[in-house]
Amino acid sequence: MKDAVEIQKRQGFILIRFFIILVFIYIIKLFYMQVINYKYYYEKAKDNMLKTDYSSAPRGKILDRNNKMLADFFLSYQLVVIPQKITNNPDVLSSIAKMTNRINLDEVAAILNDVKNPLNPVVIYTFIDTFSVKKGNKQRDEEMAFLHKIWQSQNEYPGIEIHKVPLRSYRYPENLCHVLGYVGEITAEQLIKLNLDNPNLYIPGDQVGRSGIEKQYEDKLHGKRGRSSKLITAKGRHLTSETIVESAVPGKDLVLTIDVDLQNAAQTALENRFAGTVIAMNPKTGEILALACTPTFNANMLSRGVSVKLWKAISQDPLHPLLNRAIQAAYPPASTFKVVTAGAALQARLISPFEMLKPCTGRYRYGDRLFYCWEKTGHGGNLDLNKGMTYSCDIYFYQVAERLGLERLTEYSKLCGFGFLSGIDIPYERRGLVPSERYYNLVFGKGNWGRGVSLNLAIGQGEMLVTPIQLITLFSGIANDGVVVQPHVLKEIRFQGKLEEKFIPKTYHLPFSKQNIQYIKEAARRVIAAKNATGKEARIKGLETAGKTGTAQNPHGPNHAWFVGFAPVNDPEICVVVFLEHGIAGGTYAAPIFRKVVQSYFALKNKRIKDGSSANYLAGDKEVQTGI
């Protein structure tokens, strides 16, 4: 009983001790907040006080090599909410939402819930492009009526504002979608990432590049918003007239190497019969003149906020319209690879260009395996390099590959740029695959694969994968007597009309001597010019062209078709690659497209010479430094 009394007596003291400890806990907490960690709160307090008004800066324009407008901007309207004002009048939002069915209150509430500084405006709705959508469109008329209604009675809706913003607009939304890419509203993660160095560069609602040139040169294209910050109270009244002003700086303009007329011609030549790609390039300067891909998408529609339905339709399309096949899709190079095989053998002095190899009977025995020529009946007679290329005889190249061996073959293809990025300035490029001995060991296991794989590789079948841009880079190197110039889409950057920066491409030399390249060139010329040659469909009257066909065997469906070539042979100006997914045969389907593109190139060139504006085609020729 006595113990119980003792305990009870102590309760009072425990209570007092508890209170004293509590006071000291508070003092320690206050010490931490006010003396140690004050900076954190101090910064936040500053944020509280500053109301920032942003004036928008338009994104830089994108022009083609002849100064034709590819992408500029239009002024659009955005419905904007100032969260602080809305919290005092929650009815405003619902009455706005009543006027139109385009605003989802739940979504808006979710956006407003995440707001950091309740004084800064939040975009809740972007109006339709009232400039490109004509009058009479039902949605446009509804929106304009809604817009005017808010405009007229803005005083009734405190906290709601209408801002005029410049939004991206593409002149050729379908034809250039894969080069220019598209823009989209900045995501929360991007906002953090892009604002790391410069905290006020982007604000929610800004447009950022999502793919293509728009993404690659985001830092150049993005303008700097003008800001004026005022010290104010939470209810929005100004405390002082002191302001911090930064004027708006528009984004830099990009001039591309693309010739939009040629691009349109290439797109027309491609049609929409196949999923495929055409790249046209100046082999001497590395300038991409045209880069067309099918199927296309509408970059304007994607940039202005996609509905879930449209996005589903685009992203789940079995033909993958968003895929830039020129740089992102890798395929077996097929017979076009024979150029590398031949070059490697010549360079290694394993064959001479005039050496006759064993005749083609349609089949070739290597070890205990039989390898076939695509011409089942055989080409008959002994073939030298020129004939082997002209008829794309597989048997000839099996023999070459046997001399070369796997290691040398893969080494040379790597030196030709396969398995590496071509360096084109469009994001998300793929490397393709050059299978080495190590690769086969990994995939099949040591000893589970035969040396015969090199025979398959020599004719471009098998595991080797290359992208169209890699192939055209190689061929432009051949056309340019061994000097490969980095392919690029950007020509120069201009700021307010003045040249600011020029793209200077890197160069490297193919692993073939000049003499050997001459042999390959001659063979490639014959591929088109010779009688009954595989590339005869690419023949153009009055113009010497060189090239190589390719038909990639495809176990999943019709064969893929390749054609890659350049013209004129003596002084190459244009190098073109055509790739058709499931294009059946390179000589039949891809070669005519090559012809059409080359023809329209020279037609355009002649027309421009006539008009006296050819300078754009020749400019830059001398500036490229030819390194080793």
Add this chain to the structure above:
Amino acid sequence: MHKPDFILLAVVIILFFIGLLMIYSASTATANYRGLNSSKYFTGQTIRTIIGFIISILIIIFMKHKWLEKYAGLMLVISWFLLLLPWSPFGVIVNGARRWVNIMGLQFQPSEIARFTLVVYIARYLAHNKDCVRDLKNGLIPLLSVVGVTTLLILLEPDFSFSLLVIVITIIMLILARIPTKYLTTMLLIGTLLFGILALATPYRVERIKAFLLNDQASPKNRYQTIQSLISLGSGQITGMGLGQSQQKFFFLPEPYTDFIFAILGEETGFVGTSIVMILFLLLLYRGVVIARNSPDMFSYYLTTGTIGFIFVEAMINIGVVTGTLPVTGLPLPFISYGSSSQIVNLLSMAVIINISRHTVKKKLSALENNIQEPFRNEVKINYVPQY
């Protein structure tokens, strides 16, 4: 009879002075915004404080605490009646709560009066029924029903945090009356359960508790008050931004001159100011304990501990809310926050304590430890003083 406890008196005066200063700084923006004279709140508070001090002086000099003891029951019944007034035509509804009564221009909060009379009543009850805390049927249950009725009336207003505070003070007083541990634990359990259910039954309280527990994950909207309060405190740094220089009072911080005045204090006077106020409250507690220890009888012992305890706990809860240690409640900071009824009642109850301090009997520290019932012996002695 001797001199009153001047230290306690000084603490109270300093706290009031700080309060008036802070109210002047924190309320001007709001007064301006509401189209009032910018010093309206300050003037009102000053006048009330001065009137309160005059009455306090009268209390300190002339009052006998026996009077309170005598009329404790009557006063409690009157305050129950006052607690019902908000439902009459005199009631004033603010933000959906019936906490105010307006009789002929005189506005007051009945709950503030009730909390004082309740403490007086509990003190009398505990002093008069010596072993009541050990007797469940005849001691504890009648007392707890009285407390329950008062709390219920306050709860109905509704004023959740205030009724919770009343319960906490009752428990503290019972602990001092040496309530057996088993009764204490049962009471705590039942109380936690009841108030837990009540808290969870109202959505906005759940939101506040959620915002408190989830901390950073909670939506900023629900944490707005706490965030702004921490910003105010933190931006004060060591010595503060200077009196009147608070920026948060410009409507970033809600209730800058009532519930969150401590945050403005922190912003304008920094860690120096906040720790001084903390130490003043600690000093208040210490002087209260000294007076209680030396109190002339059991009634004044319980009255002192109850009153000081109430003010101290209320202050601690308020500072806990402001520093983000506790979920948001609506309790003011005693002496410092703006508020008519709480201000007057705090002042008058402190006057009663100081009055008691004039009658204290000096005891050794060991006296309290050895026998908590020492005051009774004093009473006995006084009774045997021969009359001349």
